[in-house]
Amino acid sequence: MTSKLKMKNVSKIFGSHPTKNLHQLETGLSKEEFFKKTGHTVGVRNVSFEVEEGELFVIMGLSGSGKSTLIRCINLLNEPTAGSILVDGEDITKYNSRELQEFRQNKIAMVFQNFGLFSHRTVSENVGYGLEIRKVPSKEQEEIIQRSIEAVGLKGWEDKYPDELSGGMQQRVGLARALANDPDILLMDEPFSALDPLNRREMQLELLELQRKLKKTIIFITHDVNEAFKLGNRVAVMKDGQFEQISTPLDILKNPANTYIQAFIKDIDRSKIIQAGHIMMEPNANVYVEDSMRIIIDKLQINGLATSYVINQEKEVQGIISLDDALVALETGKEMKHIMKDDYDSVAPNVYIQDLLEQTINSRYPLAIVLNDKLVGVLPREKILASLV
Amino acid sequence: MFEFPEKLNFHIGNYIDMLVNWLTVHWAGFFDVIKSGLLWVFVNLNDFLIWVPWWYFILVVFLLACQYKSVGSGIIYSAFLFLIGMFGLWEATMYTLTIVIASVVITIIIGIPLGIIMASSNRFETFSKPLLDAMQTMPSFVYLIPGIFFFGLGLVPGVLSTIIYALPPIMRLTNLAIRGVPKEVVEAALSFGPSKWQLLRKVQIPQALPTIMTGVNQTTMMALAMVVVASMVGVEGLGLEVLSALNRIDVAKGFEAGISIVFIAIIIDRLTLAISESTQSRTGKGHK
Numbered sequence: 001m002t003s004k005l006k007m008k009n010v011s012k013i014f015g016s017h018p019t020k021n022l023h024q025l026e027t028g029l030s031k032e033e034f035f036k037k038t039g040h041t042v043g044v045r046n047v048s049f050e051v052e053e054g055e056l057f058v059i060m061g062l063s064g065s066g067k068s069t070l071i072r073c074i075n076l077l078n079e080p081t082a083g084s085i086l087v088d089g090e091d092i093t094k095y096n097s098r099e100l101q102e103f104r105q106n107k108i109a110m111v112f113q114n115f116g117l118f119s120h121r122t123v124s125e126n127v128g129y130g131l132e133i134r135k136v137p138s139k140e141q142e143e144i145i146q147r148s149i150e151a152v153g154l155k156g157w158e159d160k161y162p163d164e165l166s167g168g169m170q171q172r173v174g175l176a177r178a179l180a181n182d183p184d185i186l187l188m189d190e191p192f193s194a195l196d197p198l199n200r201r202e203m204q205l206e207l208l209e210l211q212r213k214l215k216k217t218i219i220f221i222t223h224d225v226n227e228a229f230k231l232g233n234r235v236a237v238m239k240d241g242q243f244e245q246i247s248t249p250l251d252i253l254k255n256p257a258n259t260y261i262q263a264f265i266k267d268i269d270r271s272k273i274i275q276a277g278h279i280m281m282e283p284n285a286n287v288y289v290e291d292s293m294r295i296i297i298d299k300l301q302i303n304g305l306a307t308s309y310v311i312n313q314e315k316e317v318q319g320i321i322s323l324d325d326a327l328v329a330l331e332t333g334k335e336m337k338h339i340m341k342d343d344y345d346s347v348a349p350n351v352y353i354q355d356l357l358e359q360t361i362n363s364r365y366p367l368a369i370v371l372n373d374k375l376v377g378v379l380p381r382e383k384i385l386a387s388l389v
Numbered sequence: 390m391f392e393f394p395e396k397l398n399f400h401i402g403n404y405i406d407m408l409v410n411w412l413t414v415h416w417a418g419f420f421d422v423i424k425s426g427l428l429w430v431f432v433n434l435n436d437f438l439i440w441v442p443w444w445y446f447i448l449v450v451f452l453l454a455c456q457y458k459s460v461g462s463g464i465i466y467s468a469f470l471f472l473i474g475m476f477g478l479w480e481a482t483m484y485t486l487t488i489v490i491a492s493v494v495i496t497i498i499i500g501i502p503l504g505i506i507m508a509s510s511n512r513f514e515t516f517s518k519p520l521l522d523a524m525q526t527m528p529s530f531v532y533l534i535p536g537i538f539f540f541g542l543g544l545v546p547g548v549l550s551t552i553i554y555a556l557p558p559i560m561r562l563t564n565l566a567i568r569g570v571p572k573e574v575v576e577a578a579l580s581f582g583p584s585k586w587q588l589l590r591k592v593q594i595p596q597a598l599p600t601i602m603t604g605v606n607q608t609t610m611m612a613l614a615m616v617v618v619a620s621m622v623g624v625e626g627l628g629l630e631v632l633s634a635l636n637r638i639d640v641a642k643g644f645e646a647g648i649s650i651v652f653i654a655i656i657i658d659r660l661t662l663a664i665s666e667s668t669q670s671r672t673g674k675g676h677k
Contacts, residue, residue: 077576104581105582116571118574129578130581132591133581133587
């Protein structure tokens with residue numbers, strides 16, 4: 001993997017003489033002290049990070065944490081006061097206006113919180129805006145517009161004006177407009193924050209789906225912890241213009257860097273982040289169909305299990321038996337196939353906990369975690385419940 | 390003790406006077422070119438308006454009103470125009486219309502680009518705001534005086550002072566309209582890397598159009614208001630009718646000419662507003 005975007009010590013100060021007051025930052029003044037002393041506002045303070053090609057990188061922070069300022073540095077809607085921003089190895093802060101135009105036309109596109117749609121243009125004219133700017137031949141424009149509109153599921157709405165669409169649909173237009181340019185990097189500034197919860201959920205899933213197909217490098221801003229952890233390959237937590245921690249969602253959850261992050265993730269909905277595979281147990285006894293009843297009972301008793309899945313040599317699940325049934329069968333001489341039950345539930349390891357809560361409650365047995373038809377683990381109810389707190 | 394000391398008398402007017410004299414002498418050629426250009430436009434436009442049969446003119450206004458307002462307004466406007474004809478003021482009205490149209494077109498051609506420059510340069514904005522205030526508050530008669538020096542009596546100084554008087558609203562509103570385009574929309578437009586001209590043509594001007602159209606409407610109304618004043622330097626038309634009625638204390642004639650101006654004002658105002666609103670419903674959608 002190569003790094004697509006690299007930010008080095010980027011700072012952004014707002015005010016009449018930003019560069020003059022830059023050195024004050026190094027003295028470690030807080031945001032408030034800095035403002036009192038200089039009358040300038042710190043937007044971003046000495047931020048460095050790298051984003052790999054095809055990565056979905058989420059920057060999370062509360063309002064005023066500088067995340068919107070930071071993302072606007074990446075396409076130079078905000079010019080950083082200090083630091084360098086390398087895209088494909090080129091420092092974009094050194095671009096002249098001509099190079100900057102080309103960079104924006106070809107490499108980067110942005111989706112906005114309040115959509116930023118052009119109210120005087122129809123859906124397809126909005127989507128085609130970037131192509132017009134690049135002077136793409138009109139025949140080609142039409143094809144790309146059609147393809148982009150279909151990709152976001154807005155077919156049939158081409159000739160409507162933005163104010164005739166719902167919020168969710170408007171943001172689809174925003175997304176289609178950004179994708180039409182086929183950018184390497186997609187900047188998304190709280191794109192789903194203005195949507196209602198249902199629409200937001202749907203758009204999140206669609207974004208993940210699109211990302212699986214398109215493999216863009218995405219920088220995604222949100223103030224919603226759940227959204228950040230659901231979407232991000234890696235997440236950066238931002239506070240007062242600085243990064244507090246950059247890591248994978250699971251790692252942040254397990255090893256929060258400081259108390260601020262601990263507080264942040266306290267009300268996170270873990271069931272939307274933890275997958276079955278993260279917390280499943282290795283099956284500690286392999287019970288095979290051809291095992292004799294005596295051996296099965298031994299295996300169960302040694303491991304202190306009340307039930308066990310029965311597998312064949314290919315590790316495919318055949319059924320489930322309980323210790324009680326096995327003991328009865330030993331006395332009555334019943335065969336395996338007569339006491340084996342099949343009212344168990346099996347799920348894939350990448351299923352989120354929230355999606356198997358219902359199965360957990362209804363099922364009498366631990367869940368079977370199955371990948372490519374093979375049993376890879378079991379997930380008892382206690383384990384699921386324990387993961388949620 | 391209580392009066393302002395006479396010793397401190399100073400007359401800036403003298404210097405303005407000197408400047409005007411100097412301009413009259415040294416820039417005569419320039420002013421002649423402007424004069425003949427304006428006259429050419431004006432004479433042709435006026436000839437055309439007078440050439441159009443009166444009933445045809447009324448019909449066009451009626452149809453425009455039907456299209457953009459309602460049949461009812463169409464009938465009322467037609468009746469207004471018919472009355473003007475019955476007063477015997479048709480030609481004077483056409484003359485007045487010519488001045489208004491000519492001044493407004495020229496004002497728009499000058500004003501909108503200046504407004505756009507104002508919107509893109511803070512320095513130009515700070516510089517021109519007091520100037521615009523002065524242009525609007527200075528009694529409009531005052532513009533007529535140097536106009537006479539530069540262009541003599543008649544139409545041209547009238548049109549020019551009308552332009553000066555009607556320029557501020559269109560400049561101000563164009564500036565305001567472009568600055569008023571939502572920040573996120575401009576950011577979105579910029580994020581695709583347009584040139585300044587593309588940004589202006591594809592996003593800023595269309596987004597600003599409804600407000601700019603309000604400016605055009607205001608400019609038109611101010612031009613119409615200036616027509617009466619301009620009659621003082623010998624501009625013909627309805628204004629001159631009013632002025633001569635005033636000189637002769639002829640109430641009847643004054644009223645007829647005055648009410649004709651009101652009729653024309655109503656028709657122009659309502660029609661331009663309705664037309665600008667129809668552009669708003671198409672372009673100004675979804676301003677939130």
